[in-house]
Amino acid sequence: MPGISPLFSGFFAGQFDRAIECAEAWLRLGPRGRFGQVFNVIGAALLFSRRFEEALPKLLLAIQDDPSFPTSYRYLAACYSHMGRLDEAREVVARLRSITPQVVSGADCFRGPGHHEFYLSGLRIAAGEAG
Numbered sequence: 095m096p097g098i099s100p101l102f103s104g105f106f107a108g109q110f111d112r113a114i115e116c117a118e119a120w121l122r123l124g125p126r127g128r129f130g131q132v133f134n135v136i137g138a139a140l141l142f143s144r145r146f147e148e149a150l151p152k153l154l155l156a157i158q159d160d161p162s163f164p165t166s167y168r169y170l171a172a173c174y175s176h177m178g179r180l181d182e183a184r185e186v187v188a189r190l191r192s193i194t195p196q197v198v199s200g201a202d203c204f205r206g207p208g209h210h211e212f213y214l215s216g217l218r219i220a221a222g223e224a225g
Contacts, residue, residue: 110139110140110142110143111139111143113135113136113139114135114136114139114140117132117133117135117136117139118136120132129155129159130155130156130157130158130159130160130163130166131156131160131163133152133153133155133156133159133166134152134153134156134160134163134165134166134169136152137149137150137151137152137153137155137156137166137169137170137173138153138169140152141153141169141172141173141176142209142212142213144176146173146176146177147177149169149173150170150173150174153166153169153170153173154170156169157170162193164190164193164194164196164199167186167187167189167190167193168190168197168199168217169213170186171183171184171186171187171190171197171216171217171220171221172213172215172216172217172220173216174186174220175215175216175217175219175220176212176216180219180220183216183219183220184220184222186220187220187221187222197217197220197221198214198217198218198221198223
């Protein structure tokens, strides 16, 4: 069974298709259990690949599996923002604020060109900050 670390290393390096492939293999080969982190990686990789409609259900599954993990909410809010679905983005931010006061966070790990700002711009819009 593939290790979970390639999911994150490929993802943070901007190798989104590779991260999705690893995550899908993890889902196929992994034991039954919770897969929130795996769906989070797939959803975020799809978000950064600008495949917003595909990203939404994966991010919703990630939140369903682990409703206390703030990163999935951040990706979902950014996804809705980039789709122009601002009411839904703001609803997600409201849910995120019930978990943590830190809405705009976690972008330092992205190494791909433009990924850092793409992510943060979506979050800022969702949070009602200057985009």
